[in-house]
Amino acid sequence: MEKNLKIDLTRPFLSVILGLSLYFLIYLPIEFLLTEVFFVTPKINSLINTAVLLFFITLTNLFNLKVNKNKLKTIALLILFFVSLIFYTVYHKEKLNREYLPKIYRTEPSWIIQGQSLKISGINFGRSFEEGKIMVGEMEFLVKYWSENKIIAEAPVPSKEGFLNLSIKTDYGEVSNVVVIEIKNPDYLKRYLE
């Protein structure tokens, strides 16, 4: 009974190595894609990250990770951890570079006509006294409201029509991701009037 309760410390150690490797190689790339490439969601809460890491650690503790006689499994795990650490350092640098860039998550409404207001939701736009520019194609929208995560802008009159690329340039010169918006001809509204 006493012998059974003795803990082999290599097992939790290897579980941590595998858990961290899984966290670095599986979760962090997914998080990076969601927050920095596809702009699906703003920065993920650190509490969720912690919960995911704990889940990986609990999961790896269920595996029978023991040091083999030929130690091949351990060496493979250590190599995996080393690779994941290199990957993580690259990710960390890239994440820091991108984290403070302005990002557009959503524009409302989906299409506008000239003179209409457009609401842009996102992050890192800058404070209200650090207004930047809203570029749509070659036009510049008129800023009506500017905050860290919300902008309300008005399309100039006359405006170019069609599907145009919208981006934000902050007061510090940082440019956001590009979002496509549609500017329709005012004649389009005639059908509703008829």
Added chain:
Amino acid sequence: MKKTKFFLFLNRLFYSILFLWMALVFLSFFNLKPDLKINLFFFLLIILFMIAFYKEILVFLILALNRINVLFGSDKELSEVQLVKTLSLAPILKMQFLKSIKKLPQIVIAASNNRFFWFTLLMIFVLLDIFILNTTSSLLILILVILYAFLIFYFKIKGEIFIRTAFLFLILCPFLLSSGNEPAAEKVGIWAYVFLSIGIIQIVFKYIKMGKRNAKNKEK
């Protein structure tokens, strides 16, 4: 069997989180800390420790209370056999606790004459100030320093003890900083400085006294 497996799993999880916490602290030394709540690991570690080692904690409490009761003559020393069965631990703890409660006035009188007790009590206040209080209060620091001064004069506590405590606090500082607990690190820094000052003042006085004694001896 299932219970043993469950506790083994908890044990492994406890050591895993301990290793993980160490790994994250190590990463933060190189400014590579992932966006995680490291404090949460610490609390989880304490909870897991309490669950995984509940028997050891109970035995420790029983032995500590039993030692107090033996010192005050209200009980005999417990044998190891009595501490083997897990189910019998709770009643034993209750019994030892009730016995020590009866001797509480005597225990309080004995503790009030013990310099270690007062030093520990004041140290608990310092730790509460560091980890629980959100603001830095100069008045509180002043009050605690005055209490320490009384303690030094009354119980003749050596300055070296304060210097050792200051060094411990200085060692603690980078760990707190790396775990993101900057306010606590700042307070630990303040207390390290206070303890160093107290210790050095005491040592300076000690050398002055020694110098005077040596001079008198030479005159003789």
